[in-house]
Amino acid sequence: KQSNIPYEAMGGKEVLEELVETFYNKVEHHPLLAPIFPVDLTETIRKQKQFLTQFLGGPQLYSNEHGHPMLRARHMPFAITEERAEAWLECMRSAMDEVNLEGPLREYIFERLTQTAYHMVNE
Numbered sequence: 242k243q244s245n246i247p248y249e250a251m252g253g254k255e256v257l258e259e260l261v262e263t264f265y266n267k268v269e270h271h272p273l274l275a276p277i278f279p280v281d282l283t284e285t286i287r288k289q290k291q292f293l294t295q296f297l298g299g300p301q302l303y304s305n306e307h308g309h310p311m312l313r314a315r316h317m318p319f320a321i322t323e324e325r326a327e328a329w330l331e332c333m334r335s336a337m338d339e340v341n342l343e344g345p346l347r348e349y350i351f352e353r354l355t356q357t358a359y360h361m362v363n364e
C-alpha cells in the first residue's frame with residue numbers, strides 16, 4: 242500500500258520503533274556520543290519514538306505528552322559540535338541500512354534529519 246505520509250510509507254509503528262532501537266544501540270557505543278547520553282536510554286528511546294512518529298507525519302505523540310518540541314532549546318544543555326552532528330547522522334545511516342530503509346523515501350527522511358541535526362549544532 243502506497244502512502245504520501247513518510248511514517249506510513251516506511252512501515253509505520255513497527256519499522257519506526259525498530260529504527261529508533263537500532264539507532265540508540267549505535268549511539269550508546271559511539272565514542273563521541275555515548276558520553277553525553279544517559280547510561281539508561283529507556284526514556285530517551287521512548288521520547289525519540291514519539292518525536293520521530295510526529296516528525297514523519299504520524300500521530301502527534303511527542304507534543305501530546307511534552308508540548309512543543311523546541312528541539313534546539315532542549316539540546317542546549319549538551320555540547321553539540323559539527324562532529325557530533327555527523328556522528329549522529331552516521332549512526333542513523335547504519336540503522337537505516339539495518340532495517341532496510343532504502344530508496345527515495347530513505348533519502349527524503351535522511352535529508353530532513355540532516356537539516357535538523359545541523360540546526361542543533363550549538364558550539
Ligand code: HEM
Pocket residue numbers: 274277278279284285288289292296307312315316319321325326327329354357358359361362
Ligand atoms: C534528546 C543529543 C540530534 C531529537 C537528546 C539528548 C541528547 C541528544 C544528549 C538528551 C537525552 C536524554 O537526556 O534523554 C543529540 C546530538 C545530536 C542530536 C548529539 C546531533 C546533532 C537530534 C535530532 C533529533 C533529535 C536530529 C530529531 C530528529 C531528540 C529528542 C530528544 C533528544 C526528541 C528528547 C527531548 C526531550 O527530553 O524531550 N539528544 N541529539 N536529536 N533528541 Fe537529540
